[in-house]
Amino acid sequence: MEKLLSRFKYIIIILLALIMIYIFSTQYTNIREVVESKYNSQQQLVEKNILQTVNYINNAYKIAEQQLNGEMEEYSEQLVAKYRENPEVMNWDLDRVQNNFGGYDIYIVNKDLKIIKTTYEEDLGLDFSKFGSFATILRERMAGDKFEVDRIDISTQAGEIKKYSYMPSPDNQYLFELSVSIEDQYPSFHSLNLFKDATALTEEYELVEDIAFYSVEPVNHQVAKLRNSKKPYLNPDVPEFEEELAREAVLNNSLQENSKEIAGVHYSYRFFPALVSDKKTEQGWNSYVVGIVYNDQVMREEISGHRNLFAVNIVLLAALFASFIAIVVYLLKRFEHQAYHDKLTGLANRKYFVEEFKKLKEKADFAGNNIGLVFIDIDKFKTINDNHGHDIGDQVLKNIAFRMENNLKEKDLKARMGGDEFVIALADLSSKDKIIKVTKRLIKELKKPLIVNGEEIFINVSAGVSFYPDDSQELEALIKDADSAMYKAKREKKDIEISF
Numbered sequence: 001m002e003k004l005l006s007r008f009k010y011i012i013i014i015l016l017a018l019i020m021i022y023i024f025s026t027q028y029t030n031i032r033e034v035v036e037s038k039y040n041s042q043q044q045l046v047e048k049n050i051l052q053t054v055n056y057i058n059n060a061y062k063i064a065e066q067q068l069n070g071e072m073e074e075y076s077e078q079l080v081a082k083y084r085e086n087p088e089v090m091n092w093d094l095d096r097v098q099n100n101f102g103g104y105d106i107y108i109v110n111k112d113l114k115i116i117k118t119t120y121e122e123d124l125g126l127d128f129s130k131f132g133s134f135a136t137i138l139r140e141r142m143a144g145d146k147f148e149v150d151r152i153d154i155s156t157q158a159g160e161i162k163k164y165s166y167m168p169s170p171d172n173q174y175l176f177e178l179s180v181s182i183e184d185q186y187p188s189f190h191s192l193n194l195f196k197d198a199t200a201l202t203e204e205y206e207l208v209e210d211i212a213f214y215s216v217e218p219v220n221h222q223v224a225k226l227r228n229s230k231k232p233y234l235n236p237d238v239p240e241f242e243e244e245l246a247r248e249a250v251l252n253n254s255l256q257e258n259s260k261e262i263a264g265v266h267y268s269y270r271f272f273p274a275l276v277s278d279k280k281t282e283q284g285w286n287s288y289v290v291g292i293v294y295n296d297q298v299m300r301e302e303i304s305g306h307r308n309l310f311a312v313n314i315v316l317l318a319a320l321f322a323s324f325i326a327i328v329v330y331l332l333k334r335f336e337h338q339a340y341h342d343k344l345t346g347l348a349n350r351k352y353f354v355e356e357f358k359k360l361k362e363k364a365d366f367a368g369n370n371i372g373l374v375f376i377d378i379d380k381f382k383t384i385n386d387n388h389g390h391d392i393g394d395q396v397l398k399n400i401a402f403r404m405e406n407n408l409k410e411k412d413l414k415a416r417m418g419g420d421e422f423v424i425a426l427a428d429l430s431s432k433d434k435i436i437k438v439t440k441r442l443i444k445e446l447k448k449p450l451i452v453n454g455e456e457i458f459i460n461v462s463a464g465v466s467f468y469p470d471d472s473q474e475l476e477a478l479i480k481d482a483d484s485a486m487y488k489a490k491r492e493k494k495d496i497e498i499s500f
Contacts, residue, residue: 020313020314021314024310024313024314025310027310028306028307028310031306032303032306035299035302035303035306036299036303039207039298039299042205042207043207043270043292043294046201046205046208046211046292047270047272047290047292049197049201050194050197050198050201050211050274050290050292051272051274051290053194053197054194054274054275054288054290055274057194058275061151061152061161061182064152064182064185064186065151065152065163068163068180068185069149069165071102071104072104072147072149072163072165072178072180073147073149073165073167075101075104075178076147076165076166076167076176076178077147077167078100078101079097079106079167079176080167080169080170080176082097083169083170083174083176084170087169087171087173089108089116089117089174090116090117092108092117094106094108094117094118094119095119098119101178103180103184103185104178104179104180105118105119105120105178105179105180106118106119106176106177106178107119107120107123107176107177107178107179108174108175108176108177109128109138109142109174109175109176109177110173110174111142111173111174112127112129113127113128113129113135113138113139114126114127114128114129115128115177120179132220132222133217133219133220133222134217136219138166138175141166141168141175142168142172142174142175143168143172144168144172145168145172146167147165147166147167148165148166148167149163149164149165149166150163150164150165150166151163152182153215161181161182161183162179162180162181162182163179163180163182164177164178164179165177165178165179166178194213194226195213198211198212198213199211206295206298207294207295207296207298207299208292208293208294208295209267209293209294209295210291210292210293211290211291211292211293212225212226212242212290212291212292212293213225213226213274213288213289213290213291214226214238214242214246214271214288214289214290214291215234215287215288215289216246216247216250216287216288216289217287218287221247221250221251222236223236223238223242223243223246223247224236224238225237225238225242241258241260241269242269242271242291245258245269245271245289245291246271246289246291248271249271249272249273249289250273250276250287250289253273253276254272254273255270255271255272256270256271256272257269257270257271259296262362262366263359263362263363263366264359265295265296265297266296266297266300267293267294267295267296268293268294268296269291269292269293269294270291270292270294271289271290271291271292272289272290273287273288273289274288274289274290275287275288276288339351340352342401342415342416344394344397344398344416345397345398345400345401345416346401347401347404347405347414347415347416347422348413348414348415348416349415349416350415350417350418352415353413353415353417353423353425354475356413356425357371357413357425357475360413360425360427361468361473363427363428364427364428364468364469365469367428368430369427369428369429369430370429370430370431370432370435370467370468370469370470371425371426371427371429371467371468371469372424372425372426372429372432372435372436372438372439372465372466372467372468373423373424373425373426373465373466373467373468373475373478373479373481373482374423374424374425374426374439374442374463374464374465374482375421375422375423375463375464375465375466375479375482375483375485375486376421376422376423376424376443376446376461376462376463376486377420377421377422377461377462377463377486377490378396378397378400378420378459378460378461379459379460379461379462379490380460381393381396381419381420384396384457384459388452388455388457392452392453392455392457395450395452395453396450396452396457396459397416397420399450399452400422400446400459400461401414401416401422403442403445403446404422404424404442404446407441407442407445408424408426408438408442409427409428411427411428412424412425412426412427413425413427423479423482424442426438426439432467432470435465435467436465439463439465443461443463446459446461447459447460447461462486462487462489462490462494463486463489464481464482464483464484464485464486464487464488464489465482465485466478466479466481466482466485
């Protein structure tokens with residue numbers, strides 16, 4: 001029996017290992033299905049919540065519209081009657097008229113589709129002729145003879161939820177427009193905030209990257225994105241990828257799905273119609289789409305975590321192979337680290353810096369931020385080596401690198417380019433002033449005296465700064481500009497010089 005076991009021990013070990021691998025793999029498959037089911041349920045819950053909010057708000061607005069439509073028509077007829085008595089509209093006292101209209105704003109639009117008189121001063125002079133299909137609608141209304149009212153919608157310029165009505169003058173020379181802020185008329189509507197609910201859902205569920213709202217007009221099906229805090233509040237500059245999904249959601253009145261990879265992260269896009277007009281004759285931005293972006297990386301990372309646990313169990317079971325695998329992994333990581341990092345300081349080397357800078361550019365372009373590229377050189381470093389020895393010089397370089405690591409964010413790229421030259425990429429900063437401020441703070445820290453082997457060493461550094469994307473979009477050009485600025489700072493005995 002012992003001879004049999006001795007002869008076939010490796011086969012037995014392999015068979016046992018295969019059995020355990022099968023058991024663990026089955027467990028892993030089951031866990032993966034559970035994880036996927038969990039995130040699918042979260043997606044359904046998020047979409048159900050946001051659609052319920054949209055429908056609730058829509059129903060509330062419909063009730064308000066029933067009252068407002070009658071008021072707006074009555075006030076519009078009063079303006080027409082006033083015009084018959086006095087057609088010199090520029091002489092009208094609109095503030096006095098407004099006092100009788102319960103807070104409604106009044107606009108008088110001329111034949112050129114310009115607002116020539118209004119109680120809402122911010123819109124005075126607004127030229128509707130530049131508004132594409134909406135300009136065509138206004139011309140038709142001015143040439144007509146009846147009262148027209150739009151559904152409640154968001155104001156492009158003011159960002160408020162408003163309702164508008166239109167009535168032509170009897171001679172079709174002017175268009176009398178009325179508007180009313182829904183939240184001013186109905187203060188309780190302040191609590192009906194789509195953006196607030198969308199933000200809450202985004203914060204509650206890690207897989208939800210973004211929830212956005214899109215408006216699709218019924219004539220040319222142009223798409224605009226609703227924004228909560230930045231003009232224009234209806235932003236027509238929508239990425240083509242999102243625009244197509246929003247348009248198809250309205251045209252087909254059905255869910256539209258697609259996926260996209262950004263900066264190495266996979267995202268799923270689900271766009272579904274929230275409020276779609278049944279009448280193509282209705283004017284304005286009257287069809288709405290909810291677009292939800294899911295970060296697939298969240299689910300993948302959780303599945304990856306279970307997969308790693310599965311791998312650990314396999315490694316523990318296969319004890320005979322554990323040492324070998326550990327050594328191989330260690331050596332691979334060691335070689336990889338050596339290939340991408342400076343041996344003396346532990347900072348990134350030029351190769352790693354170039355690769356990671358590409359990722360920083362993508363993130364900066366996506367977020368609309370700047371990147372500051374700082375070129376740093378230790379002044380008279382050769383003198384330090386000559387006076388104190390190369391060992392001390394190496395300790396100086398290590399200390400400089402340590403200070404960089406401890407005074408900058410982890411996501412900032414820090415690299416030793418060679419000798420006493422260092423390059424830093426300051427990321428996720430919204431302005432050049434912030435980049436310069438961070439650079440000055442860093443230089444101040446780097447210039448502090450060093451204590452090496454009980455000996456105090458005074459150092460000075462010079463730095464040059466260039467900016468992505470203003471100075472260049474190419475890394476080599478940015479390094480060259482920063483290098484030139486650094487040498488200018490050194491010549492002029494400054495700490496920092498900015499590239500122009």
